Amino acid sequence: MPPTFRAEVFPAHTPAASQIFTTVLSHGPLTRTDAARRAGLSAAAVTKAVRPLIEAGYLVEDTDDETRPASGRPALGRPANLVRVDAGRALFIGIKITGDGIFGVLTDLCCRIRVARHVPVPARAPRAVLASVAELVRELLTEADGFGVPVRGCGIAVAGEVDSAEGAVRYSPFLEWRDVPLAELAAMTTGLPVTVDNDVRALTVAEQWFGAGAGLSDFAVVTVGAGIGCGLVVHGRVVAGAHGVSGEIGHVVVDPAGPPCHCGKRGCLQALAGDAEIVARVREVTGTGISDSAEAVALAHAGHPGVREVYARAGEAIGRGIATVANLLGPERVIISGEGLAAYDLFAEQIRGAFTATAFGSAARCDLVTRPLPFEEWARGAAATAIRSFIRADQ
Incomplete structure (x- = not known):
């Protein structure tokens, strides 16, 4: 049995304290006045929330001397002290599991990657994957010893249906898992508090707190x-x-007359724009035996008209799918990411064109941002869910 790490209770005993901490985490350093404004709280509430966090070392308040100009002369008036997160106060581990590999990172409290590791998946059965995860976590814990700071949690991100409240993977198509109590099993093998979430949701948490969605x-x-x-x-x-x-x-149908999807419907966005589906279609139009997306992209870049048309159709489907999101929810921004962005130049024009044509009214004002993120960043997203679990009791 691995050692069980003594859990530390984060000293945020009210929702307001958690809110202030996450505000400083995402936007800091901030003055208390700025933190209150961003969080929509009173100055008194901020003072009450900040005190135990400073006493426990999670927040640090810079003194007047630290914020004084380099000239040494005091600034006019009394400067407002800045409050910031002590990133080195705690460490977290993030794990991203794919069908082919396991990516692990060790991050600080501000979710900055300190160490990154990658191991292949020897087999996709839960027992084999868990053994590899446990070994990777042990490596990262050894690295953490050098920082002299405890690891407070581990987040695991998996594609598919994930019940994060129960810590269970209900269905993961790439791993062929059903009803795997992953959080419980991983906690037993690693000795750490473990959170499990869908990989895209985990990436979204990282973008919300530390990336293009901050604010x-x-x-x-x-x-x-x-x-x-x-x-x-x-x-x-x-x-x-x-x-x-x-x-x-x-699995939103964007073309009712489109190709069949593995879910049983026809014309799903996945059936038109998923990597495997694109590769299969490129094989059909070229009569070649290409094996992966890299070869398909190479053919498109070489100017093969049929292959370029496959990517153009995929781009139109993605644009319509994004427009559906914009029409339903009216987001200020849509961040486009994923390994498929290696082919982005082949369908960027079609994505934006289809989005503009399909988005209704002011929904078309939604900002589209591309963020090519390697799998280590997805593992960082898993670490972000562990940080969230540690500091926020309400999520």
Whole structure:
């Protein structure tokens, strides 16, 4: 049995304290006045919330001497002290499991990656994957020893239907898992508190707190690659869905006469724009035996007209899918990411064209941002869910 790490209770005993901490975490350093304004709280509430966090070392208040100009002369008036998160106060581990590999990162409290590791998946059975996860976590814990700071939690991100409240993977198509109590099993093998979430939702948490969604109340993350995923933030909260399913735009029908999807319907976005589906269609139009997306992209870049048409059709489908999200939720921004962005130049024009043509009215004003993120960043998203679990009792 691995050692069990003594859990530390985060000293935020009220929702206001958690809110102030996450505000400083995402936007800091901030003065108390700025933190109060951003959080929509009174100055008295901020003072009450900040005190135990400073006493426990999670927040640090810079003194007047630290904020004084380099000239040494005091600034006019009494400067407002800045409050910031002590990033080195705690460490977290994030794990992203794919069908082919396991990506692990060790991050600080501000979710900055300190160490990254990657191991292949020897077999997809839960027992084999858990053994690899445990070994990777042990490596990262060894690395953490060098920082002299405790690891407070581990987040695991998996594609598919994930019940984050129960810590269970209900269905993962790439791993062929059903009803795996992953959080419980991983906690037993690693000795750490473990959170489990859908990989796109985990990436969305990282974008909300530390990335292109910071400061936005309503935005979406759309991922393009082996699957077509979507993470949603509505009124400042990541949408998990009543049953662990939300944002499944990959199975929104964008062309009723389109190709069959593995889900049983026809013309799903996934069937038109998923990596495997694109590769299969390229094989059909070229009569070649290409094996992966890299070869398909190479053919398109070489100017093969049939292959370029496959990507153009995929781009139109993605644009319509994003427009559906914009029409339903009215987000300020949609962040487009995923391994499929390696082919972005082949369908960027079609994505934007179809989005503009399909978005209704002012929904077309939604800002589209591309963020090519490697799998280490998805693992960072898993670490972000562990940080969220540690500091926020309400999520």
